[in-house]
Amino acid sequence: MAAGKTNIAQSLEALLPGRVSMAEAVLRQHANTLTWIASELPDVVVWPETEAEVQAVVRLAAESGVPVVAFGAGTSLEGHVNAARGGISLDLSHMNRILAVHAEDLDAEVEAGVTREMLNQFLRDTGLFFAVDPGAGQATIGGMAATRASGTNTIRYGTMRDNVLSVTAVMADGSLVSTGERARKSAAGYDLTRLLVGSEGTLGIITRLRVRLHAVPPSVVAAVAPFETLEGAARAVIEAIQLGLSLARIELLDELMIGAVNRHAQLSLSETPTLFLEFHGTEGATRDATDTFAEIAGRHGGRGFEWAAREEDRRRLWRARHDAFWAVREAWPGMDVIVTDACVPISRLADCILETEADFRDCGITAPIVGHVGDGNFHAIAIADCSDARQLATVKGLAERLARRAIGMGGTSTGEHGIGEGKLGLLDLELGAGAEIMRRIKQALDPKGILNPGKIGSPRGSDA
Ligand SMILES: Cc1cc2nc3c(=O)[nH]c(=O)nc-3n(C[C@H](O)[C@H](O)[C@H](O)COP(=O)(O)OP(=O)(O)OC[C@H]3O[C@@H](n4cnc5c(N)ncnc54)[C@H](O)[C@@H]3O)c2cc1C
Structure with missing residues (x-):
């Protein structure tokens, strides 16, 4: 051996x-x-x-x-x-060249190991940006495509599903396949791009990607909106989304999370459930949207806004949001931090968050809540000692119940983090016969099972 x-x-x-x-x-x-x-x-x-x-x-x-x-x-x-x-x-981190930027077509071609921060740094003076922004800035664009990642501004700009035009990938037999070129749309046969986006390295190794870019909007206004209750904040989100306001970001942080973020980023936000918002558009559109949102918030126990109009203030705010995971680790030193991930149709958001919060409370597990709530997506971040078998079992039970709750509400066990090993057992529950089709696709494209075995497409009840 x-x-x-x-x-x-x-x-x-x-x-x-x-x-x-x-x-x-x-x-x-x-x-x-x-x-x-x-x-x-x-x-x-x-x-x-x-x-x-x-x-x-x-x-x-x-x-x-x-x-x-x-x-x-x-x-x-x-x-x-x-x-x-x-x-x-x-x-793939050495494959980190930005191969082309086509400003007139709003797209770029990059190698898989380019990080989203590298690409946005490169685009800084062009008036364009790459929109998908998962909390981990060092994530690679290949990895983000492989996990079908999303981020804080998905409500306006979409996930990796929407922002990858096509990929080049090495398949399990070593052949090189391109799934298309740079056209904004295509009706040429099966959608192989979307087959590989979200395939988590189980169907091919993505080496190159053609991605969409977006124009930096003329007006950007960010705000912090504290609420009396978590339910009020969640209901304000539902109403704002249903009205179609020109929101680019709407993130929820409960009071525990705000406390951790305050300490980590030296902020002094009031420690109540809070929405971080950002409006993009023309000046008129952002003004109208902020006025309308202020009315909505007022009806649901909003306690006014703090505006962040200057770019450096906005950057500070979103850095704090992106660092939420590390803020939690810092706030509970020595403890394990287990991130859950569920996504429901927007009308069920408040119910799902409140039931989840109650479940964690009843089990005596502390779990700050944070999420891209504009998409109906949130995370409860469980604080536990995983070396204690009882605590670990309790947290696993809570995470599984959250996944089942979300699926039961017409949602999904994972809005963005993906399946990996942790959620493999839930794929059949969520997709039924669809999970079997995935196993057949895997068998057809990787008959020897060499690409990331033990993940999506693995034979049932096996790790191979
Ligand atoms: C603090 C923190 C915050 C996060 N916030 C978010 C968030 O807001 N939204 C979100 O979606 N995720 C989030 N994540 C999860 C993570 O950042 C994403 O899943 C990200 O897309 C992973 O990218 P990576 O380059 O690190 O991939 P890796 O972790 O290295 O790989 C992920 C998977 O993709 C496969 N893979 C990697 N590269 C390739 C390739 N070139 N070709 C084929 N397969 C490949 C791997 O085999 C693996 O299965 C967060 C993580 C952390 C730690």
């Missing part, structure tokens, strides 16, 4: 000289799950720099029957990058 690993590592070293590692710390870093899911280490990590090198690694893996787990930045939260059967962790 050990000899087999060494042989594979030697063959990889011949393909990618100096870019292969079997060091324990490197293997651990590439299987760090950031959650209660135990790490499963790969045998070896490689850093390809070209598509041809990715092809060569996948061909070697296919010939040897060795698994390959694509790795972007490792920020996923459901054990996605775990190497369930060992094998090769294929780290």
